[in-house]
Structure formats: structure tokens, C-alpha cells
Amino acid sequence: MRLHIICFSIVTVSLFTGCGFRSHRDLHRSPRMSYLDRVTQSPDEDFSFRLAKTHDLGDHAVGYTLELHSQTWRNAEEVSHPLWTHNLQIVCPKQATGQTAMLLISGGSRKDQSDGPLDATLLQLAEATGSVCVLLPNVPNQPLAIIDRDDPQGTQRRYEDDLIAQSWVRAIDERDPDWVVQTAMVKSAIAAMDATQAFLNTEEAGSIQIDDFVVTGASKRGWTTWLTAATDDRIRAIMPIVIDTFNMPETLQHHWGAYGHWSPAIADYTSRDLFKAFETRRGNLVRNNVDPYLYRERFTMPKFLLNSAGDQYFLPDSTSLYLDHLPGETRLRYMPNTDHDLDFDGDAQPQGHQSATESLVGFYKAVENDRKLPKLSWTHAIEIDLPEKRARGTSRHAHLSVKCDTRPTRVTLWQAYNPDGRDFRQSTIGNAWVPTPLTPTSDNRAAGMIDMPERGFRAYFIEAIFPVRGQQESVTFTTPVFVVPDELPYKDKPIR
Template identity: 35%
Template sequence: MANRSSWCNGLALIALCLCVAARADAGALEAYVRQADSSFAWRSRGTQMFDVPGIEVTTLELVSQTWRGGRWTHTLYIARPGTVRHPATVFLDITHGASHKHLPAVKRLAETGGTLVAVLTDVPNQPLYGNRYEDDLIAYTFDQYLRGGDDSWPLLLPTTKSAVRAMDAIQAWARATHGQQVERFVVSGASKRGWTAWLTGAVDPRVCAIVPTVIDMLNLKAQTQWSQRVYGRQSEKISAYTNIGLIKWLDRPEGARLQEIVDPFSYRAALTMPKLLLLGTNDPFWTVDSLRHYWDDLPGPKIVYQAPNAGHGAGNTEGAARVRAAFLQMIAQGKTPPQMSWRRQNGATDTLHVEADRRARDARLWRAHAPTRDFRKAVWKSAPLALDAQGLRATLPLTAAAKGFTAYMAEFSFSEGGCDFQLSTQVYVSPDLPPPPKDQTP
């Protein structure tokens, strides 16, 4: 059993003080995360083997903070493979709930990466404020902030702090229990937890890589403008935010300030760690080509896998599992994942040129057609795509159909360290709409 470790608190405070914000006026997130909180504590509930041979799982009870008068409690599972090849690195997955059915996936990560794999639950603590959950809860806290509340209101602040405090607890537990010096974290999460993964990477220098999953909303104002243009309205999946008038608020100083605090795009200059984005081509929250509004502005290293015909559960696909495990292995070994670049060349027929920095095993062209520019229910089909003699480059025409719209993306296959996986380009639609005005969001 262990309680809060003073050395870990000191280390975390020093590390966070060294973190430099991408914008000097977007300090509310960092200020909240750095703020000392005497309620932080953890204790071990012991180790179990469960029914998945090859890993042992320790359960920690964690109090991450007190937010607006309420203590946030979490269960933190730490899976240890039989052989820990990279003791300084931990994979931290942020979830809203966990069950034993996830243990095979945890085992796969732990054994492939040779690292501890931790699963943080109950992010956020919910329900709160009149039985609100998930987007309804986040939107409520945004509304309170926009109507004059203090900077601590946006729910992404305590969700980020919960991840930071989980890292503190993992470091203290590993040192006390195994004499293990944990120094680096690969932080992952899906949907709202993916949002938290982005922000955790922006404020904590212990984060050496991130895997944000199905959170395709960076550069928020530009995204909402594009959704309005493509769909003629906002997606019904973000109705919690449209119901509070967030789209109109973004044109006002209060909304711009909120975006500076919670939009990972505001912190892009600090997001220099390797990034694996996991997306679904049919995710109904945004548009099929939302990546266009932030990919080019993100510093590298960066890679993306778009699961074809997958929606908001894309992180649970086999393709996502393969690339996630390979990514962890490469990061733990200190290797840079394969990097891809692409550019659209406009002409009588637009052309997409794709290039990798190392040889690909093969490539495929994925394509979908829709009568309108709404691809949320479209069916994606693939065909082989020819690589050049070096296995580095491919070119594909972005042919416009006689009627409707066609979406394209390229997919390259790689083998690294015994892992086979795929990486994608962003999606391009033909015919395209004229480019939107350059948005001056932070």
C-alpha cells in the first residue's frame, strides 16, 4: 500500500513548470493542472492475474483532484507483461469505463510494446449537474464559462488533470513496488478522452507520444464553419453544443477565449511529440475531410490511420489495434514511425501524389461515392494502388463522377519490428468545394 508520494508531487510540479504554452494567453489549462490539490491520493488494491495469461494487473484507487467542490475518483489498472523490455515507458489509455473484456487488447499492447500498460477509468467523473453525461456535461460546463464563469469551468481542465495525476501515481507506484523509473508516457483516448489526450500532451513534458482517437475537431471554429457548408447544418451528433449556441459564441470574445483554452489547435506549437491519429471514414460527428483544417499545421512526426467503413468506434477495429501496437513498440524503442506526405495537384483531372520515407509493402486506393457531400453512410471499396520501383511513391487521379461526389484516400502498408500495419492519407473529395476563407482562429 502507498499513499501520495511527495517526491512524485515535486517532480510533476517541476516538470509542468518547465512546459511552455503555445500561446501565452492560453494559460488557464496549465494553471489549473499545475495547481496543488491536497485531495490527490492513491492506494493499491493488489495484483490479480484475471483470466488473461501473460500479464498481471494491479489495481489502484486514485483521487485525482477536487473540482468545483467534488472529489474525482478513478480506478487505475496497470498491466505488466512477463518481460518488461522498456521500463521507462508506459502506455496510458484514458477511458470512461473499463471491463475485463478489454484485457486481451491490453495484453497485446503490453507484450508487443514491452511496456506497462495503464488504463485510467471514470474520465470524466459523471453524471454531474442534473444527471448530465459526456457531451451534455461538457456543453453545460462550456455554457457556464461563456456566461461569465471562471476559467476552471470547462470540463476539459479536470479531465486533463486526471490524466496528469494518473501519471504521477503510476510513477510513484512503479518506483515503490518494482524500483522502476518511469519517465515517459504514450497517452491515448477515444472521443472526449482523445480530446483529453491531445491536451495532456500539450501541457505535460512526460508525454512522449499521443494516440488521439476519433476526435477529428481541431481548429474548432473552422470545423463548424465547414460542417455548415457541407451539410447545410451542424451534425446532430454535436447537438449538445449547438443547443447552447456554441457556434454563435465562437464569433464572440468569450467563445474565442474558450477555444484558446480547450482547442488542441491552440497548443499545436507544443505538440512536437510523435502523433498517431486514429479516425473512422464514416464518423458522424464531423465531415469526411475534417483533417484538412489542421493536418498541415501540426508539427511532425505525425501519422494517421483512417479505418474504412468505420464510425465513432473506429478505435476498436483490427486495423487500429495493429497500428496502435506497432506505434507503441516503435516509440518504446526510440524509433520514428514511417512518415507519409501527400499533395493534391489541380488540373483537368486532379491528382494526388503520395510519398513515404521508407519502403511500403503495398498500397491500396480507397474510394466512396455519395449523391451529396455527406459520406457518413457511404460504402468504401478498395483496389490495389501501384507503387514506384522503390516502394515509396504512388499517384492516383481524383476523378470526378458525372453525378454526385467521390471521396478518395490512399493507404500504405508497412512492416516494422514484426508488426504489419497500415497508414492513410487524409481524405480528398472530388469535385471539391472552393477553399474556405483562411480562418484566424488561434
């Protein structure tokens, strides 16, 4: 009786490759010049900024709040607030010598806060990185009413996914890609970079030269991070957080095949039947401007994808649908026992494990200072027995091993088990991720063996913490999340 081993993927961080255990039916190339390109590269006559406040931060830094008008999106007969306004915050450590800045794209709502204090997270990042850090709030500009037949008086104030989804409805109904609000979200990020460079280069700000940016943001702002990187060549690196909207048709089929229904978290889209529209020409008018996968050839810059293993929006193994199609160097980190809110303070992580913020700082400092980042490669294999051997009760296993080019300070195998379904949302299984320490060999390899469940599904990944030569801050990278059995229980159920 022979034991057959099938290797699902062998992947390196510097160039993701694999033996392709899943067929990718949608391999469209990025549009040579999409509407997203045209609108973001066109100047807006209402772009302006002014210094609203200077913040005295003592001997170590100075801060500024700029009142930024990033653009006019639509008109007053179509939306409640066409002029997009932001209180752009900038912190400049006085010891900063680099010409790279971090741009943090944030959410929030439309408020006049020009006289308010600087954001605490912005101050924390500037102090930790010693670099110019910029906060762009209110992306998208919200609340915003879309005036249409459902709301002729413009009284329904929309936020977040509700706003985005309704903008897609108008884009599809009117065959007008300008209604896709992500185009305006990207344009606001570009305007923030324009304003930052122009203001800091003034004598009033000390004639600071900023040449490029490392851009980050979470959720919809992570989405904006990807699309901004696709359209602006000032992006040195990106750190998108808790966003997995790559290869949307495949990702959505994967979602349905795992759950047999849509997660309530994405109800703003499913209640409008928007995902079905991607099968139509009109729906592709939206997808062409929002799916980063269509622009993947442009993502040659360093990338750090920071995701939750228990996200209520996205499946933890969705990266299998696009990871090996990304050019350049890509690092990945999944955080266990978190949901879409992630864990920026480290409260949900065991002692000795990094918070999300610490991971971001470590990656950013390495990129800014041209330091070599550690590389993590992995091999994944599943034992497949003949039917008669399985019938005798012989258990099967999966094997996940990693190889590092730098000696890791800690290696951990994380596993979560759900006996009832292929569902690893934290809202479903709670804090079910269990760590197992792994000891690396002398040549910096480590391996874990995962039991194949008799019923249900098991998810797992390996996490490694590395030092970075030349800096105190460490970095944490992981393999993708794998699931066994590797099957979708509802793949044949018609999507509704």
C-alpha cells in the same frame, strides 16, 4: 486548348507543408500561460491513491488496481460529485525493460470496481507491446449533475457531450474557465501519470522506473490526449483517436458549409448555441482551454492520428484545416467503412489490412524502441478544363500520388461516392468505400486517378502498410482524405 493542372498540396510526414489552397483566417498563437496551464500545474490537496488489488497474471505479468482520487472539481453546492475517483489499472509485463508506459484514457461511469477483473483491452495491449500499460477510466467522472437554475436539485445526471456542453454554459455564464470540464479531464490524466510513477517506484511494485508516457484515447478521451500533451512534458508521443476538434471556428464553418445543417451527433452543443459563442469574448474563454490548435506549437512529439472516414461527428477532410500547421512528425490513418466507433478488431477491414489496435501497437512499439518509422509523402492535383471543353463532355480527373521512404507491403486507393451531397458519414452512405490496389514502382511511388463526378461528390485517400525494421508489427498510414469537387455547397448559407 490547354489543360491546366493545379497542385493542391505537397506534404511530407516529417514536416507538413503545403501550397495553401485554403486560407486560414485564425492563426492565433497558443497562450503563453493559459488557465489550462495554471490549473493542471497546480497540485490538488485531494490527490491520493492506494493499492486496492493485486492481480496474479501468471509467470508473464502482474497487474494492479489503484483507487485514485485525481482531484476535487467544484464543490458540493455546484456538482453532485466534486471528488473525482478512478480505478486506475496497471499491467506490468515481467519482461518489460523500457521506461516508457502507455496511458489509455477511457470513459465509463462511476462504479466501485476495485475488486473487478482487469480490462480486456488493457491486457491485450500489454501483451502485444510487452510494455507497462495503464488504464485511466471514468474521464470525465460521470454521471455528474451540475446544480444550476435548470437543475436546482441536482437530479439530472449528465454524461459525455451533455456534461461537457453544460459545463461550457456555466463557464460562459459565469465567466469562469474553471467550469470548463476538460480542465479536470486533463488534470485526471496528469494525476494518473503521477500515481503510476509513484506506485511503480515502490519496493512493493518492484521499483520500476517510468520516465515518460505515450498517451491515447478515443473521442472525448482523444481530446484529453491532445490537451494533456500540451501541458505535461512527460508525454513522449500521442495517439489521439476519432477526434477532430482542431481549429474549431474553421472546422465548424467547414462542417456547416458541407452539410447546410449541424450533424445530430453534436446536438448537445448546437442546441445550446455554444458554437456561436466562439465569436464572443466569453466564448473564447472556453475555446482557449479546449482547442488544441491554440497550443499547436507545443506538439513537437511524434503523433499518430487515427480517424474514421465515416465519422458522424467530424468531416473526413477536416485535417486540411490544420495538418500542415503541426510541428514535428505526424502520421495519419483514416479507416474506411467505419463510423465514430471505429474498428478496433478489424472486422470491417478487408483481409490483409490492419485493425485499429494493430496500428496503435505498431506505432507504439516503434516509438518506445526508438525505431525509424516509415515516411509517406503525397501530391494531389486536379485537372481544370476551360468551360468550352467541359461543355463537350470531357471528363476531368484528380490525381493522388504517394512516395514512401520504405517499401510498402500493400498500397490501396480508397474511394467513396455520394451522388446527393458532400456527406460521407457511414450513417448516410453505408459501407460505400471501395478499395483499388495500387502497385508501387521500384522507387516506392504509387498513384491513383480519380474521376470527377458529374454530380455529387467523391472522397478518396491512399493507404499504405509498412514493415518496421526491428519489429514484427507493421504500421498503416494514409494520406488525408480529399474531396472533389473541392467546394462547400452551403458555404454562403447563414449559420443557425
